[in-house]
Amino acid sequence: MAKPKLAIYWAASCGGCDIAILDIEDKILDVANFFDLAFWPCAADFKYKDVAAMPDKSITLTLFNGAIRSSENLEIAELLRAKSVVMCAFGSCASEGCIPGLANLTTLKEICDYAYLKSPSTVNPEQIIPQPKTKVPEGEISIPVLWNTVRTLPQVIDVDYIIPGCPPQSNQIAAVIEAVIDILQNGKPLPPKGTVLGATDKSCCDECPRKRDVKKIKKFVRPFSIVPDPDICLMEQGIVCCGPATRSGCGAKCVIAGVPCRGCYGLPSHIRDQGAKMVSAIGSVIDSQDPEEIERIIATIPDPMGTFYRFSLPDSLLRRNQA
Amino acid sequence: MSFEPKILGILCNWCSYTGADLAGTARLKYPANLMSVRVMCSGRVDPGFIFDAFKAGADGVLICGCHPGDCHYVEGNYKCLRRIPMTKTLLQGFGIDPNRLRLEWVSASEGLRFQQVVTEFTEQIRSLGPLQLKEWGYTPHQSEAGHPEPQPALNQ
Numbered sequence: 001m002a003k004p005k006l007a008i009y010w011a012a013s014c015g016g017c018d019i020a021i022l023d024i025e026d027k028i029l030d031v032a033n034f035f036d037l038a039f040w041p042c043a044a045d046f047k048y049k050d051v052a053a054m055p056d057k058s059i060t061l062t063l064f065n066g067a068i069r070s071s072e073n074l075e076i077a078e079l080l081r082a083k084s085v086v087m088c089a090f091g092s093c094a095s096e097g098c099i100p101g102l103a104n105l106t107t108l109k110e111i112c113d114y115a116y117l118k119s120p121s122t123v124n125p126e127q128i129i130p131q132p133k134t135k136v137p138e139g140e141i142s143i144p145v146l147w148n149t150v151r152t153l154p155q156v157i158d159v160d161y162i163i164p165g166c167p168p169q170s171n172q173i174a175a176v177i178e179a180v181i182d183i184l185q186n187g188k189p190l191p192p193k194g195t196v197l198g199a200t201d202k203s204c205c206d207e208c209p210r211k212r213d214v215k216k217i218k219k220f221v222r223p224f225s226i227v228p229d230p231d232i233c234l235m236e237q238g239i240v241c242c243g244p245a246t247r248s249g250c251g252a253k254c255v256i257a258g259v260p261c262r263g264c265y266g267l268p269s270h271i272r273d274q275g276a277k278m279v280s281a282i283g284s285v286i287d288s289q290d291p292e293e294i295e296r297i298i299a300t301i302p303d304p305m306g307t308f309y310r311f312s313l314p315d316s317l318l319r320r321n322q323a
Numbered sequence: 324m325s326f327e328p329k330i331l332g333i334l335c336n337w338c339s340y341t342g343a344d345l346a347g348t349a350r351l352k353y354p355a356n357l358m359s360v361r362v363m364c365s366g367r368v369d370p371g372f373i374f375d376a377f378k379a380g381a382d383g384v385l386i387c388g389c390h391p392g393d394c395h396y397v398e399g400n401y402k403c404l405r406r407i408p409m410t411k412t413l414l415q416g417f418g419i420d421p422n423r424l425r426l427e428w429v430s431a432s433e434g435l436r437f438q439q440v441v442t443e444f445t446e447q448i449r450s451l452g453p454l455q456l457k458e459w460g461y462t463p464h465q466s467e468a469g470h471p472e473p474q475p476a477l478n479q
Contacts, residue, residue: 105416149458275413276371283406289391289398294405304409305416317374319458323418 004060004184006035007051009080010042011066011073012100012150017091018042018065020167024174034181035060039080051079059083061180063090063163067100067314068151072144081157086190088197092166094153096266097314101150104313104320105305108148150314161191163198166264166311169250172198199249201268204261207252208243210234216287220300228258235285240301242308245277263311273317275308328382328448332359332441333368337395338430339387345434353438354445357385364388366399370410373424378456383423383448385441390428400428420451
């Protein structure tokens with residue numbers, strides 16, 4: 001029997017998800033033994049045309065990491081969707097936009113202006129900004145069109161499963177791979193479509209061992225400016241922690257180490273918007289009933305948009321800057 | 324046709340909804356632009372409700388609760404008081420005028436005040452114009468065909 005085919009692709013991502021897959025240690029040998037690697041641009045030399053030449057539904061599983069922000073990302077997402085039986089949004093970028101998604105706070109024009117003209121390290125006397133099509137003596141050459149809005153994978157194609165995390169924790173990846181092999185080998189039924197794999201459906205606070213009282217605070221502090229108490233809830237010490245609005249499954253690694261949760265596992269299913277939930281949570285810890293004092297306390301939170309929506313802006317209720 | 328704003332009113336059960344009721348029984352007229360939803364307490368208002376309202380097509384959101392100190396649940400309205408300024412900050416981050424969101428205290432006996440608040444807020448939203456959200460009408464096919472995203476010009 002031919003081995004089932006596995007494809008791994010990166011769109012707008014940092015490559016950390018690919019590294020996380022390699023990070024599952026000796027389990028990677030099971031992957032290599034069990035699957036036939038059909039496509040993995042990060043690890044080996046594959047061409048898009050090789051994938052295009054495959055029959056439809058010939059790839060058993062595709063792990064797609066990265067957000068969709070260019071015509072190339074969309075083209076490959078649609079191509080892999082057609083060729084795959086199971087399409088899995090792998091990691092925070094694919095499932096909810098992640099760091100590339102913060103581009104939705106501004107516009108493509110502003111991003112290009114800064115990157116190619118204004119940034120202090122740029123030397124661009126001819127003021128050249130890349131264009132989708134350029135005429136050269138040999139003819140016209142083209143590059144993918146960059147979009148004004150970053151989108152998530154489920155917003156552009158039909159996705160079967162989601163594995164959250166930035167990146168997904170290696171023990172969770174290993175567990176998912178084990179489950180996939182079990183399903184394929186022993187003919188077990190697939191989980192229902194849309195299932196979030198490699199995570200639970202509770203909030204990060206649920207896994208957090210820190211003690212919560214009902215202590216309220218008068219100001220917020222940056223994590224580097226205090227030495228946090230190792231046993232007490234970080235939020236109650238004035239550190240903005242996204243735990244209340246974040247899915248658990250990571251093992252609460254950051255908060256155990258004294259670093260606030262940044263929200264990379266995305267939303268649990270009972271929350272619709274990470275930022276809104278954070279506003280709710282923070283509203284409950286502020287110790288004031290005076291509107292002016294409340295304004296002063298809130299002003300001590302640096303960059304609320306970037307903090308609350310660090311990983312989920314394109315997947316949030318309002319999705320992008322509407323101005 | 325002139326613009327008729329759609330406004331969502333989230334009213335607390337104990338004071339503001341009763342206040343709105345009083346405005347009705349007293350036959351005080353206020354604009355029909357307000358669609359009211361009753362919640363048990365203004366502290367129940369998750370900022371997600373507000374974002375969801377804007378997403379669903381509201382041009383403005385009005386939240387009414389008991390006056391500070393009068394909350395049926397002792398301090399629910401203070402929770403609301405602390406959430407609204409931060410919600411406004413996020414709205415600003417999303418490029419939406421924070422004046423589209425307002426928190427007002429209306430007690431059960433303030434039918435007249437409810438009328439004034441709704442009238443004034445409706446006029447304010449009318450002057451702000453309709454809220455048109457980008458991105459929610461998006462389909463991949465449309466973008467693929469036309470590439471409607473603006474491209475930076477060479478040598479601008």
